[in-house]
Amino acid sequence: MSQPQLGPPPTCQSPEHTCGVSVVHEIIERYGGNPEMLIPMMQDIQAAEGYLPREHLRTLGRELGVPLSRIYGVATFYAAFRLQPKGKHTITLCMGTVCYLKGADQISAVIQDEFQVKPGGTSPDRKFTFAPVNCLGACALAPVMVVDGEYFGGLSASSAVDILQKIASSKKPSEAVAKADAKQKTAAQKNGRGSQNP
Amino acid sequence: MPTVTIDNQAFAAEVDETILQVAARNGVWIPTLCYHAALEPYASCRLCMVEIDRGGWWQMVTACNYPVRRDVTVRVESERAIRARRGVMRLLLARAPESPELRALASRLGVTQTDFPTVTEAEGNCILCGLCVRACEERIGTAAISLTGRGVERKVSAPFGEPSEECILCGSCAAVCPVGTIRLEVHGDEWELVPFGKKGPAQRCAACGAVLTAELVREALARRGPAAVQGILAGEELCARCKRKKLVGQLLAAGGSGAPSAPSER
């Protein structure tokens, strides 16, 4: 595989270099400019920026001689890559069987409606990233969501929105929901380690 | 030279020819969808499945990318192979139930309906064969589209799901799509590649105004076409009919009485 020449400086007009040219150049050099290292390079871009900004991907493709379409194909194939910036808070909502039976889909619907966020997406105000997952392994707390690592169990559609609204208007989720049941949290942490006993 | 025996008929083959090539050359029909002679085999549709003799058992392989290395005995019309291909066709039919092309091929295989839940037009009507993607990348050299996402969300799309910046509206993807999902639509002076949303102006014959190609194709040829193409581009842009008229005129003027009876195409 031939090594690509680092091309002329890209035609980026922005003074802040939103094309990410320096970040991307450094990452390309880290891998000796080898296009076969595309995925590790993309991982590094995501580590540096928190997501895969479009202009970075364009720059990467141009410099490596890899079509943007292929990079986009890779970026959408792997669940670990994200094409949108992360929100300030991450909501992980369990959609597992038990949570589902206890109304997780309704909770999901109100979250989407209230914060204008799609599953896997980020709200327009960049406050929340919404990530429904197949199972959190905390069935005893069903229906359950995790916000920034903190468990909230026994939810209803309205209590979930309440909690999230408080989080949105405060700095830390723990401050916002200081009253959240301490017992539940301990149970959640135990369950969260992967034991699945009902 | 290896011998490929297909349903008890022996055919000579070259090493590394595929079973499909040997069959096609000898008039044996094996259904295909994701195969195109001008592109690398990709073996994604699984419609070309046949059985080969493994000495004691018969293995199912895809004929379009199975290279012949030594003598091989193939069954195309065995019960098991036919059943396998029909099963695949029922699955494909569920993905593109509205495609007349696919329905025609299905009935040729003896499949008239599918018991799998069908996807709707809105979800693509695409069998994910990848022909369009490969034509664009391998033959045109543009690579404007790719297969994106995974699982039920997999689909053909340009980067970020937007009209591609690289697409030149050549329409190769539309021409090669076996189920008619991609279309090049002409709205007056504007061309649109559906469903990718890429639009661009048409280029017209300098004499009669007939539509020739997309302006972007012309630009791409000017940028990367070979020398011979550059020569043609430098000349006057005429449609085939006007070119012929002009040539006849020139020949008549030059030849005087001895006018050629049939000026050749071009």
Ligand code: SF4
């Ligand atoms: S759009 Fe057509 S050519 Fe492209 S993958 Fe789908 S079925 Fe194949």
Ligand code: FES
């Ligand atoms: S034609 Fe062989 S797998 Fe599609």
